[in-house]
Amino acid sequence: MSEAIATAGARTSAVPARHPVFRRNPAAARLGIVVLAFVLWELAGHTILDPNFLSPPSAIIAAMPRVLGDPGVQRALEASFIELIVAFVLAVVAGVAIGLPIGLSGFTRRATLPLILLLYSIPQVTILPLFVLYFGIGAGSKIAFGVSHGIFPIILNVVAGVQSVEAAHLIAARSMGATRLQTIHRVVLPHMTPSLFTGLRLAMSGTLLGVLLAELYVSTGGIGYYTRIFADSFDPPATFTLVTMLALMAVALNETVRLAERRASFWRTHQR
């Protein structure tokens, strides 16, 4: 079957791949494209681009020790990282605490889920000034805004995960005399692992978005402050360094959650 798809796909191929290495290995071609993009960027940086706006990768790498050596930048990165972790943990704890009871009771779900979806549909960026008003311009507003972005995916995925538990398993657990807590611990929690992790992944990117938006909106010494300073002083290598660090942080955190997901749901793949 997969062979049939492959040949059909090859026949309709708009861009025929000629080189045998790339043909057999799409990952190699992908790497090649990334490398090519960086080479073009580097070349353009030396020729046509205004160095006041865009610096070539080599200049960014050269600027890294200078920027990352700045104790202020180090403190800002550390502070943002802590805000992110605190917001994520709070979002997960609160999201599970709210999601479990909603998912476990059909009536609670019908009564509250529409309200939660209504809240979720509000464009949250518009209420960012309220967070600053209530939580101040320090870490508090960043954490709160991060939580408000991260909590909804957790609630919704926990509810979906609890609902996916097979009724037969619940009946079996009850008929064997499991208490409510035992049922949650032994049946519901293991069953909702995949959807919980989907929630965790979405919550991680949501929290990151919330914290960064709040940082960029108002900041006194955080990442937002330094990006503004670097951008205002036309120091693109420094801006790019900071952006690269943030992007790496984002990718690392996403990968951590994905790795944890693979470890926690290994039994599922064995089962199938």
Add this chain to the structure above:
Amino acid sequence: MNARFDWHARAIQIGFVVALIALWYYVGRSGLVSAIFLPQLPHVAGKFIQIVQSSTLYANLAVTLFELVVAVAIASSFGLTIGYLVGRSRYASLVFEPLLAGLFAIPLVVFLPLFILFFGIGVESKIAFGAAYAFFPIVLNTIGGISQVDPRFVTVARSMGANEHQLFRRVLLPAALPVIVTGLRIGCTIGFLAILGSEMIAGLRGLGSRIVTLAEGMNTAEMFAYIVFVIILAMILNVTLSNMQRRFGEAPRSA
């Protein structure tokens, strides 16, 4: 399941909203919370009526909507074209799909300072930022939609002598449309959020900048009125997009 239960649930929902509004009303009246933090409900309602009659609102609304329309137009012309070209080839999908999905996993908001650096703090940077955000769901769903078309359909159409145009019009488009429309819908929604966000962080005009200006002036009542207006706008956008999606057939659930 049965009607009586749903009626109960509905009653609780309405009760909750009413209780929230009543709480807002009485907390505001009692003076427990400063009007700067929580403006009184009648005051906000009055401001809301005032702003919907003011030209300031419509000037800012026009800026934001213009940015949204241009951003979505750019994002969909690139997204649909690239998505179609990549989705037609299984090899290209294998190469580009993970690349694009990986890029999308990085929160684009980290690049916002660069957008402002390149495009200034005017309308251009908002359009570029909104277009960048809207591009990814559109291109990813187009790739997904086109490449999930059963290859047998393509083979059958070909063997019956369909040319490239007929193949597109009669086979690929109808089969892929629901997924593509879902992508367009998600693209519009997050493009709108990205534009609002970039207006709030660095902007001169538009609804987002207006809210920030009011917040900085501690004009909380009018700010609440604007926030209510934006929320209503977002709901209208959502309903319009859902209707559009329903018109093109119920889409399978996909991100």
